[in-house]
Amino acid sequence: MLEVPEKLRAQMRMQRLLQMQDTSLIRPILQKAGLRPTRQRLILGQFLLSGQHQHISADELHLLTMQSGFSMSLATVYNTLNQFAEAGLIRKISVSGQRTFFDTNAHNHQHFYLEDEDRMIDIGGVPLMLSPAPQAPAGYTITKIDILVSLKKI
Numbered sequence: 001m002l003e004v005p006e007k008l009r010a011q012m013r014m015q016r017l018l019q020m021q022d023t024s025l026i027r028p029i030l031q032k033a034g035l036r037p038t039r040q041r042l043i044l045g046q047f048l049l050s051g052q053h054q055h056i057s058a059d060e061l062h063l064l065t066m067q068s069g070f071s072m073s074l075a076t077v078y079n080t081l082n083q084f085a086e087a088g089l090i091r092k093i094s095v096s097g098q099r100t101f102f103d104t105n106a107h108n109h110q111h112f113y114l115e116d117e118d119r120m121i122d123i124g125g126v127p128l129m130l131s132p133a134p135q136a137p138a139g140y141t142i143t144k145i146d147i148l149v150s151l152k153k154i
């Protein structure tokens with residue numbers, strides 16, 4: 001889960017966005033990605049794609065929408081996140097095949113996973129490289145390499 005101040009800030013931001021109802025920035029982003037600008041996509045898109053870099057799960061985003069008084073099912077939130085990821089607007093990152101986070105920074109970068117807090121943060125500095133890079137089997141090309149470093153408090 002997010003830390004409390006971060007969670008509160010996210011909630012306030014979601015509420016502000018819902019009140020603004022200004023979709024002029026997000027509408028063209030969705031259209032360019034080939035996604036029809038439905039109300040759900042506009043709302044979640046405004047929250048996810050308005051500039052602030054964040055790592056969020058479908059559960060957390062669903063909770064935020066509910067707390068902001070916008071009724072949307074968890075399935076809708078999850079489907080919308082997956083559509084955004086497929087369109088390359090955000091990045092989907094799975095942890096041990098159980099937890100899935102969505103990263104609003106779709107560019108190539110790697111992550112620390114804080115096991116105790118069930119939270120993901122970016123590894124700063126120069127992007128890590130696998131050296132030598134693995135050879136893709138015949139007929140395949142490597143599209144991305146995810147590096148996730150799990151951490152535990154000592």
Ligand SMILES: [Zn+2]
Pocket residue numbers: 055103105109110111121122
């Ligand atoms: Zn990230």
